[in-house]
Amino acid sequence: MILLANSEAWPGFSKSVELLKAGRHGIDAMVAGISEVEREVKVRSVGFGGWPNMLGRMEFDAGVMDGTTREVGSVGAVPDTIPVAALAHEVMKRLPHVMLTGDGARRFATEIGFGVDETLYEDSKRVWWQRLEKELSPEELAKFPDIALAPLSRTITDPERVRDTTVFLSKDSLGGLNVVTSTSGWAWKYPGRLGDSPIPGAGFYADSRFGAAACTHTGEMTMRCGTARTIVLAMRLGHSLEQAIALAIDELRELKDGFLAGVVIHALDAKGNHKVVSLNCEEQIKYWFWDTDLPEPEHRFAEPFTS
Numbered sequence: 001m002i003l004l005a006n007s008e009a010w011p012g013f014s015k016s017v018e019l020l021k022a023g024r025h026g027i028d029a030m031v032a033g034i035s036e037v038e039r040e041v042k043v044r045s046v047g048f049g050g051w052p053n054m055l056g057r058m059e060f061d062a063g064v065m066d067g068t069t070r071e072v073g074s075v076g077a078v079p080d081t082i083p084v085a086a087l088a089h090e091v092m093k094r095l096p097h098v099m100l101t102g103d104g105a106r107r108f109a110t111e112i113g114f115g116v117d118e119t120l121y122e123d124s125k126r127v128w129w130q131r132l133e134k135e136l137s138p139e140e141l142a143k144f145p146d147i148a149l150a151p152l153s154r155t156i157t158d159p160e161r162v163r164d165t166t167v168f169l170s171k172d173s174l175g176g177l178n179v180v181t182s183t184s185g186w187a188w189k190y191p192g193r194l195g196d197s198p199i200p201g202a203g204f205y206a207d208s209r210f211g212a213a214a215c216t217h218t219g220e221m222t223m224r225c226g227t228a229r230t231i232v233l234a235m236r237l238g239h240s241l242e243q244a245i246a247l248a249i250d251e252l253r254e255l256k257d258g259f260l261a262g263v264v265i266h267a268l269d270a271k272g273n274h275k276v277v278s279l280n281c282e283e284q285i286k287y288w289f290w291d292t293d294l295p296e297p298e299h300r301f302a303e304p305f306t307s
Ligand code: GLY
Pocket: 163, 164, 165, 183, 184, 185, 186, 194, 195, 196, 197, 203, 215, 216, 217, 218, 219, 220
């Protein structure tokens, strides 16, 4: 058994390990762990601790994929709901659809008994308003939110608050490879913006016969390249894990226009190898890893991409 997750996974990683050890399906184990991350206010990119959109409203994205059946559930731009990875799992289990967004996702949450959560953390509200005060003129602030938001969407981008996410990937006791993701998305995003975390093929993909991949940071790049699917398809076509990731990084580096910033790729192959590589990230990226040979989870360094 294996569990791989990004650094923000710390509040729930051990819980997922315990559930994998108890023989639970990988998605159940990882959704339980991610639910802890979503509740932890110290994780400033996921769940209650995350950042709101430009209007100061929280909108969450999440996805789950079963690599054995290749079933997917995902939710995007969901209001008033903290446990969105669990909601994405319910979409997979209960509906003929793969993805629900916005009010429809919230309606479904209510129908199946999810509570209506308080989602805007006081400190996030304070930082959001400070940011608006810095970017808007006094006249615009007086009219806010009845102003054009599009011009703001570039200037308000905040390098200190990257487009982070939590991603969990596992190989469970049945040998299945599965992925779960959750995020509040890009701080001060345009309302309705979806990142890559709910988009199968971009932010996550799993096929138990070949491998699994999930991305953090700039969804605007991985959505353009279909990064997670590229990696798994490359392994299907005979590439090693290293070669598959190198191909995905080449594709990301071919992008010359549009919004370009950091991306971190987390990937497993079906033999149990794993690799985490960061591209264009100034900070040193770490991740969590556990397998059945390790007594405790380890917090390891990702490999920065070097050309
Ligand atoms: N990767 C997270 C996002 O782009 O929202």
